[in-house]
């Protein structure tokens with residue numbers, strides 16, 4: 505019998521055994537932490553910077569709560585477990601004009617097809633500018649209004665572009681990085697959906713559609729278009745080994 509076993513066997517009080525058990529568990533959990541940290545390191549090598557442009561205030565949070573109650577049947581503005589990343593382009597041609605638009609509390613009355621369902625303005629979690637700069641407008645944990653019937657489960661990304669042809673390679677790169685990091689922070693994100701495909705009832709994500717008022721339905725949208733979303737899916741797989749359902 506070696507010295508180590510002799511030492512172990514000589515310990516016969518309950519508290520000493522408990523101490524050894526705790527040391528053993530601690531060693532095991534340190535191993536877990538070490539491998540976890542290593543995994544995180546891989547993601548942190550992604551060159552990823554986000555500037556924050558706050559667009560929330562008490563009025564908007566209250567409008568969001570009302571919107572969620574009236575359209576999703578839940579009296580909360582919290583986005584607890586996002587499942588979809590939903591990608592758009594703005595049509596509005598500049599970052600400045602887009603931010604100005606999202607900073608308003610209430611939706612403009614001329615948008616009658618959506619304003620009749622809530623006074624809450626449209627909003628978005630992230631904007632990617634044409635040079636690839638990423639801006640955060642709404643925390644990931646708060647619901648933003650950007651996709652009818654899916655806001656209760658989705659994080660939205662807007663890209664500054666007039667149309668699909670106006671989207672840049674830098675925007676594609678930043679969308680890839682942003683979505684990879686979002687997936688790491690929110691492991692429950694399972695779907696990557698373009699706004700142009702969000703109303704396709706044959707796609708798997710559509711089972712998450714929710715609307716208290718049956719007349720509140722998704723419309724056909726052009727953004728961001730099949731090429732951008734296909735490139736995005738291809739790069740996420742190639743560069744981060746990430747595959748999302750749609």
Ligand SMILES: [Zn+2]
Pocket residue numbers: 591592593699725727
């Ligand atoms: Zn859109």
